[in-house]
Amino acid sequence: xxxxxxxxxxxxxxxxxxxxxxxxxxxxxxxxxxxxxxxxxxxxxxxxxxxxxxxxxxxxxxxxxxxxxxxxxxxxxxxxxxxxxxxxxxxxxxxxxxxxxxxxxxxxxxxxxxxxxxxxxxxxxxxxxxxxxxxxxxxxxxxxxxxxxxxxxxxxxxxxxxxxxxxxxxxxxxxxxxxxxxxxxxxxxxxxxxxxxxxxxxxxxxxxxxxxxxxxxxxxxxxxxxxxxxxxxxxxxxxxxxxxxxxxxxxxxxxxxxxxxxxxxxxxxxxxxxxxxxxxxxxxxxxxxxxxxxxxxxxxxxxxxxxxxxxxxxxxxxxxxxxxxxxxxxxxxxxxxxxxxxxxxxxxxxxxxxxxxxxxxxxxxxxxxxxxxxxxxxxxxxxxxxxxxxxxxxxxx
Numbered sequence: 001x002x003x004x005x006x007x008x009x010x011x012x013x014x015x016x017x018x019x020x021x022x023x024x025x026x027x028x029x030x031x032x033x034x035x036x037x038x039x040x041x042x043x044x045x046x047x048x049x050x051x052x053x054x055x056x057x058x059x060x061x062x063x064x065x066x067x068x069x070x071x072x073x074x075x076x077x078x079x080x081x082x083x084x085x086x087x088x089x090x091x092x093x094x095x096x097x098x099x100x101x102x103x104x105x106x107x108x109x110x111x112x113x114x115x116x117x118x119x120x121x122x123x124x125x126x127x128x129x130x131x132x133x134x135x136x137x138x139x140x141x142x143x144x145x146x147x148x149x150x151x152x153x154x155x156x157x158x159x160x161x162x163x164x165x166x167x168x169x170x171x172x173x174x175x176x177x178x179x180x181x182x183x184x185x186x187x188x189x190x191x192x193x194x195x196x197x198x199x200x201x202x203x204x205x206x207x208x209x210x211x212x213x214x215x216x217x218x219x220x221x222x223x224x225x226x227x228x229x230x231x232x233x234x235x236x237x238x239x240x241x242x243x244x245x246x247x248x249x250x251x252x253x254x255x256x257x258x259x260x261x262x263x264x265x266x267x268x269x270x271x272x273x274x275x276x277x278x279x280x281x282x283x284x285x286x287x288x289x290x291x292x293x294x295x296x297x298x299x300x301x302x303x304x305x306x307x308x309x310x311x312x313x314x315x316x317x318x319x320x321x322x323x324x325x326x327x328x329x330x331x332x333x334x335x336x337x338x339x340x341x342x343x344x345x346x347x348x349x350x351x352x353x354x355x356x357x358x359x360x361x362x363x364x365x366x367x368x369x370x371x372x373x374x375x376x377x378x379x380x381x382x383x384x385x386x387x388x389x390x391x392x393x394x395x396x397x
Contacts, residue, residue: 060100095140099147104148127179140153145226158237161240162194163336195281202336228292231314249362256275256380322361
């Protein structure tokens with residue numbers, strides 16, 4: 001095996017060949033030139049090394065970047081793209097590395113988690129944290145998530161599960177990557193485009209934001225497709241969606257309606273339905289779980305997941321447990337970071353990868369405990385069934 005020293009010449013002598021000497025001389029001159037350039041500019045750049053585990057050169061993650069994982073406030077400042085996205089290119093440069101050396105990918109995942117996570121249980125996201133979450137999703141919109149970084153990036157989407165679930169498509173009417181609590185507050189009918197049951201003092205990432213004349217896009221759905229290749233990231237995302245499902249149901253009325261929504265009346269004087277946005281939100285939530293299973297099946301077919309049984313075993317190992325809705329209506333409006341961190345209700349039962357079964361188990365128990373009218377319970381069951389099958393078989397990325 002070649003060990004990086006001089007090649008043995010054709011005569012079998014221990015002396016290096018003329019060609020080898022030329023290559024060594026060229027390598028020495030190049031190294032000297034790079035060293036002199038660095039001294040002259042006094043800049044710090046990532047060092048490109050040959051990683052023994054990869055054919056392509058790897059990029060060493062600077063110590064200054066790694067340090068951000070232990071300093072959340074500094075990490076937020078580093079990843080905040082600004083209200084006008086003027087710092088987005090700098091954020092992308094910090095995050096995007098095709099092949100980080102060693103545990104560099106894991107370090108990057110820890111940095112994005114630190115930058116976007118609320119400072120503690122019950123603490124709302126700040127505008128800067130929400131903007132950083134937007135920048136993270138946008139940075140990995142067109143670039144692969146580095147090896148080892150997927151769990152950390154998945155935690156960003158779990159931390160902003162409400163915002164990620166409301167994403168439909170880029171919206172030219174959304175001009176900032178995040179809005180404060182005032183901008184996200186419900187109108188006089190109790191409706192807001194930023195979701196239901198929002199904490200009153202929390203900023204929200206607006207993944208639908210697009211800047212005029214800019215190609216910056218933040219697509220959580222596309223990113224989920226990339227993250228789903230990693231079993232730990234898959235489990236984090238699946239846990240967050242199932243936790244959000246239980247959280248959402250327990251805040252509905254006994255008729256399965258949004259208690260805060262007061263839509264008024266139709267033109268003929270009849271009351272408008274109060275279940276419209278609850279139904280839409282539950283459809284979107286079901287779409288996300290169905291899409292996760294869609295990615296799993298597709299990656300098993302194309303060989304991205306070479307051993308499906310081993311992948312599923314790893315997912316279950318990283319899964320926290322089951323999430324059941326409370327048996328009474330809950331009126332609290334917790335911050336987003338607490339949703340995915342809610343305590344589990346107990347161990348999982350049944351096939352974890354049968355997302356429809358997992359949803360029905362929670363829905364049926366909630367409907368029975370809350371004595372939801374039979375017709376409404378059946379309507380919700382059909383809604384979830386339709387959307388899950390649609391997402392599982394028709395979603396294409």
